[in-house]
Amino acid sequence: MLKGVTIGQFFPGDSLIHRLDPRTKLLATIALIAIVFVSQGFAGFLLIAAFVLACCASTGIHLKFLFRGLKPILFIVLFTFALNLFFQSGTTVLLQLGPVKITAEGLRMASFMAVRLILLVVSSQLLTLTTSPIALTDGLESLFRPLEVVKFPAHEIAMMMSIALRFIPTLMDEADKIMKAQKARGADFETGNLLQRAKAMVPLLVPLFVGAFRRAEELALAMDARCYRGGAGRTRMHQLRFKGIDALAALAVLALLAAVIALNAFHVW
Amino acid sequence: MPIEVKNLVHVYMPGTPFEAHALKGVSLAVRDGEFVGIIGHTGSGKSTLISHLNGLEKSEPGAVFVNGMDLGDKGADLIAVRRAVGLVFQYPEYQLFEETVAKDVAFGPSNLKLPAEEIERRVSEAILRVGLDPSVSDKSPFELSGGQKRRVAIAGVLAMQPSILILDEPAAGLDPAGRREMLSLIRNIHDSGTTVVMVSHSMDDVGRCCDRLFVLNRGEIAFSGTPAEVFLHDEALHGMGLDVPECAKLANRLRREGFDIPEGLFREEEVCAAILNHLGKGGKQPC
Incomplete structure (x- = not known):
């Protein structure tokens, strides 16, 4: 869906x-x-x-x-x-x-x-x-780079953007999976009044948030393990x-x- | 026939550059009380196929029948279908959401609008059935270990008392002991009269449990039959990124080299016995 x-x-x-x-x-x-x-x-x-x-x-x-x-x-x-x-x-x-x-x-x-x-x-x-969204953030980072002299966090903003963009499809996929799983257990996301529908979202949102936090933690750990320490001195593949x-x-x-x-x-x- | 799939086709995102043909005309049938395995490499269409089996996905052309109901029908009673077909997705522990285990297991039965006593009875029965201690009922599912969480999730589906249970990689990510326990749990569920369809990429697992196998490759059924029949095609399976159990590989290799090993053996005991039998009869000696 x-x-x-x-x-x-x-x-x-x-x-x-x-x-x-x-x-x-x-x-x-x-x-x-x-x-x-x-x-x-x-x-x-x-x-x-x-x-x-x-x-x-x-x-x-x-x-x-x-x-x-x-x-x-x-x-x-x-x-x-x-x-x-x-x-x-x-x-x-x-x-x-x-x-x-x-x-x-x-x-x-x-x-x-x-x-x-x-x-x-x-x-x-x-x-x-x-x-592609990734090329776009790369371009933005490069264009905003000169502003770093006035302490504008160009690299951090670009990194946050690319991480967010990277995870949108993943989270959508996960939402889709959880939705299917709850539907298989008879959950109904499509009918009912506004309140009922909002309540029906709980079985979707709780696992989605738990999953998002888990992924964020794993990503932070993986970045740390590869010595990420901000943009200073970092070279690029592309x-x-x-x-x-x-x-x-x-x-x-x-x-x-x-x-x-x-x-x-x-x-x- | 509990499940019948006829020429099912599924295309993701048709008409865009991301168009992907997940299923290209799949037909299969599952008989009452069977334990069927669906095997395939990542991306072979396994998960798409099982989503069709309880009406979560729909597509044209092709048809899916569950207990005689056509799921493509506009008026198909999806609640009845979902009551009949229990679907346990891959990593089901990630879909737990309630405050307590008991409430989470009760989610399915309460969606079926059952009376409260019936729900309570089914919940405690399902928790026992998956081998969990009744004392976990009041704990938060997030406090449990990974294996326990998975059992809770399976209990949540069992509490709907489906006559057909479909599991997608139920043993994925478990340690060898957890894996064995999970498979024996599924075998117990099958023995108590439930028709089971298990999706896996582990030939050892499906070889040990299933009556019949379907091998999916790039959205098409490449082989089907009993495990013994399917494991004869070890080289073709290898080309699909699949492997047959080690013992079947050995037996096939020996037979190709001209040794007198009967076809269709894949269990350790059987292969051992066949080799000993061959040596005992004074057959051709290896060089």
Whole structure:
């Protein structure tokens, strides 16, 4: 029942984008988000959308996965759209129903905001689809490393993230097993009112917590046994290194930024 | 026929790059009162198969019948199925959760909505049946040793009084003495009239206990038959990452080398007797 839940929806692959350094992808995503905010018109959005879709197509991941991340924010998009549609002041009235009026400016602003939100989500989706969670934390650690001079615990945070990510599938698996075992003993997790359901979770949660603590203790011991003592002086098996394709990716993102700024300057709709 | 599986297929996460075919058309039948062993290497689909046997997993195509009930049927009475088929998962001690042993064992029977006296009777009976001292009833299950915890978990399933008991690697992680005790406990449960299906990767264990074996390999049944029949295929089994008992290996090797050892021996006593018999008859002497 819990099977099929993937974490961070990473899709393994060997495309150009998959092979980019995770730091490049992180920075490019931040840049992409910035570019979405820079764009003042729909032409810019169209260009960004084309860029993201082309990137996604080149990875071999089906486009539907790009839009899957939209589901949870659909409500926010609709809300923003409605808010802007009805409350944006403007002069060109398109439709009037009593006190409620829809203006051309309102319609433009509403669509603009909705498209901007959608683009924000879709472009960051590209990062999580093509980067494994572990590569992502490695990239984050490396990017935050300079902040260690101001005592920012970059290594510790990255280690906690990778341990947490590492254990999510394990704990899901365990939850699935315990659930099956209790169901085999006639437990019912699916029917009943809220209180009954909450009570039905006890036979699942108690063994799950006991197991999580046991695993945490075992892991701490295993790390200790292998002389783990924090990030200082620790070398890595997978060294992150910028390659030619990373420069290429940076150029592509910069070109997109230049194009969007140019579209803004010429006031293209 | 208590259990009948017909052409069962199970695919995990279909349509994603993580798609995995756990079962590729498995058919088997378990007869009343039998002690059946299912053997296979890690990832051969054993655990997926047994989850199907009491309706925890469902998939198309294929069908599973328990006491004549089709588990794929929308209206299948899963409570009745779970009452009939007791399922003990691997490392069952990790699913204990109650404050006391007695309460944990009572979890199953109380889910069956039995009267309180009946539950109490079944709980104390099950605790005795798995060879635990009645004094543990009021202890917290977390205070017990690993072997005792496993017994408590098995008692929790026995208290539902299933007519078919399925165990997934019941002896995993136990020391040799614990292993022997666990197997003799399961044999006792079988002798008292319960149909038993035991999943294992230890050929010694299944050879000692089971009437019939099914060997699973990559989601398909590779061999089935009595232990003696299955152990004849020692080389093919070796290719599947499985091993036959040492004595069967010796007997097969001797027979291939031309010695007069009958087929289908795998118990230490039998193989010894056959070798002595061969030597006594003045048969071909080893070089």
